[in-house]
Amino acid sequence: MTTRWLFGDQLGPHFVDDHRGPLLMVEAKSVFRRRRFHRAKAHLVLSAMRHRAAELGERLAYVQAETYAEVVRDLGDDVEVVHPTSYAALGLVERLGCRVLPARGFATAREDFERWTEGRRGKRLLMEDFYRRARLAHGVLVDGGEPVGGRWNFDHDNRQPPPRGAETLGVTEPWWPSEDDVDAQVREDLDKWERDGDVTFLGRDGRRLFPATRREALTALDRFVEHRLPAFGAHEDAILEGDPWMAHSLVSAPQNLGLLHPLEVVERAEEAYRSGAAPIASVEGFVRQVIGWRDYVWHVYWHMGDDYRRENALGAQQPIPQWFAELDAGATDARCLSHTLGRLADHGWVHHIPRLMVLGSYALQRGWAPAQVTDWFHRAFVDGYDWVMVPNIVGMSQHADGGQMMTKPYTSGGAYINTMSDHCGSCRFDPKVRVGEDACPFSAGYWWFLDRHRETFAGNRRMSRALMGLDRLRDLPALVAQEEARGDRAP
Numbered sequence: 335m336t337t338r339w340l341f342g343d344q345l346g347p348h349f350v351d352d353h354r355g356p357l358l359m360v361e362a363k364s365v366f367r368r369r370r371f372h373r374a375k376a377h378l379v380l381s382a383m384r385h386r387a388a389e390l391g392e393r394l395a396y397v398q399a400e401t402y403a404e405v406v407r408d409l410g411d412d413v414e415v416v417h418p419t420s421y422a423a424l425g426l427v428e429r430l431g432c433r434v435l436p437a438r439g440f441a442t443a444r445e446d447f448e449r450w451t452e453g454r455r456g457k458r459l460l461m462e463d464f465y466r467r468a469r470l471a472h473g474v475l476v477d478g479g480e481p482v483g484g485r486w487n488f489d490h491d492n493r494q495p496p497p498r499g500a501e502t503l504g505v506t507e508p509w510w511p512s513e514d515d516v517d518a519q520v521r522e523d524l525d526k527w528e529r530d531g532d533v534t535f536l537g538r539d540g541r542r543l544f545p546a547t548r549r550e551a552l553t554a555l556d557r558f559v560e561h562r563l564p565a566f567g568a569h570e571d572a573i574l575e576g577d578p579w580m581a582h583s584l585v586s587a588p589q590n591l592g593l594l595h596p597l598e599v600v601e602r603a604e605e606a607y608r609s610g611a612a613p614i615a616s617v618e619g620f621v622r623q624v625i626g627w628r629d630y631v632w633h634v635y636w637h638m639g640d641d642y643r644r645e646n647a648l649g650a651q652q653p654i655p656q657w658f659a660e661l662d663a664g665a666t667d668a669r670c671l672s673h674t675l676g677r678l679a680d681h682g683w684v685h686h687i688p689r690l691m692v693l694g695s696y697a698l699q700r701g702w703a704p705a706q707v708t709d710w711f712h713r714a715f716v717d718g719y720d721w722v723m724v725p726n727i728v729g730m731s732q733h734a735d736g737g738q739m740m741t742k743p744y745t746s747g748g749a750y751i752n753t754m755s756d757h758c759g760s761c762r763f764d765p766k767v768r769v770g771e772d773a774c775p776f777s778a779g780y781w782w783f784l785d786r787h788r789e790t791f792a793g794n795r796r797m798s799r800a801l802m803g804l805d806r807l808r809d810l811p812a813l814v815a816q817e818e819a820r821g822d823r824a825p
Contacts, residue, residue, distance in 0.1 A: 346593050369709075372682040457740075474621060496572040555583070642735065
């Protein structure tokens with residue numbers, strides 16, 4: 335009888351509902367030995383795997399081993415696996431002779447995406463076009479083929495800065511799971527691995543914050559939709575130091591573990607709009623994240639091929655400095671960097687704007703090697719996987735693909751951070767100053783980045799205004815000398 339091998343990110347019912355035979359899950363210590371993951375991520379993944387094993391009972395063989403291969407080889411040729419989520423895992427199952435089933439856990443099938451790309455006939459693969467097609471294909475937020483609310487895109491309504499003078503957004507907190515005996519055993523095992531010198535981790539392992547079971551994931555989703563979704567849209571790009579969660583859903587981690595299917599997630603959000611419980615701008619913004627961006631990134635990962643991870647169009651070669659790599663919040667006086675690294679060390683999570691416009695933007699400005707940046711994001715975030723981070727970092731954050739995904743690099747001076755956060759008010763640097771002791775590292779770094787790549791972006795219409803600004807900077811030579819002298823020192 336065929337055994338279905340489940341990976342640790344294939345934990346929902348849609349990975350087993352069609353299979354009546356035995357199941358296998360392997361907890362391979364080599365995964366944690368090879369790469370230094372965030373401790374909270376290791377805890378979450380192992381807790382989720384062990385909880386799922388307990389749910390499936392005798393039907394599933396749960397094996398703790400050094401490697402996957404030593405377990406799967408003993409089963410012979412009669413093993414199948416749902417398409418894995420990385421090139422490395424796919425190569426492994428193919429070498430082991432497993433039968434590979436189509437991918438699951440995404441709204442749009444890979445074959446459908448490839449048909450769409452063929453129909454583009456050389457046009458850029460715009461996420462907006464893909465997203466609208468997905469909405470129509472699945473009947474999400476559409477009536478009679480037209481978008482509800484009269485528009486496909488409510489981004490303009492969803493870019494508001496944080497409320498002036500507010501310390502928090504004032505919404506109900508996310509739902510937090512309660513740890514149990516499984517979590518206690520995971521923590522004990524991870525502690526032992528560290529004591530024995532088998533593995534090391536990044537960050538700190540506080541209480542588990544993210545769902546490890548389907549029941550927990552559904553509860554967290556319900557809490558978000560009922561109490562937080564209405565406030566999500568307007569301030570989804572804003573940052574408040576006293577409110578790390580804002581109105582974000584925090585369901586990316588359980589989705590990427592396979593505990594939730596994206597279509598059930600957006601259906602739940604659409605119900606809130608149809609019942610009048612949440613405004614269209616918030617619901618559309620959330621739906622865009624789930625069946626738009628998330629699915630798009632998954633398909634770009636496979637469409638571009640495994641070599642895509644090695645793209646480096648801007649020739650960035652500098653290594654990530656130790657203070658950043660180690661999440662050392664105390665190493666820098668730049669409040670945005672310090673606060674973001676501290677939150678990441680504590681939780682293994684910050685929302686998309688600190689990721690993109692603080693961490694990613696700083697790495698881009700400093701010219702850090704995109705392959706290193708991609709690997710770091712993968713290891714440091716609880717919801718980070720290879721398929722998630724390769725397109726997000728190579729294609730978006732670091733602009734390393736030369737504009738295949740995004741028409742312009744995502745970086746800014748300190749003015750953006752000052753507008754969209756409350757970081758700058760307590761920072762010793764001034765976002766309006768570029769040169770000198772008070773110079774904001776983002777304001778200086780932005781112009782330094784543009785100066786280094788002036789020729790690269792000369793033909794980019796979306797960069798023309800920024801490049802013209804370079805010619806008006808009388809202090810540009812001093813700025814360049816200042817930033818070159820900084821090296822990898824923390825600001």
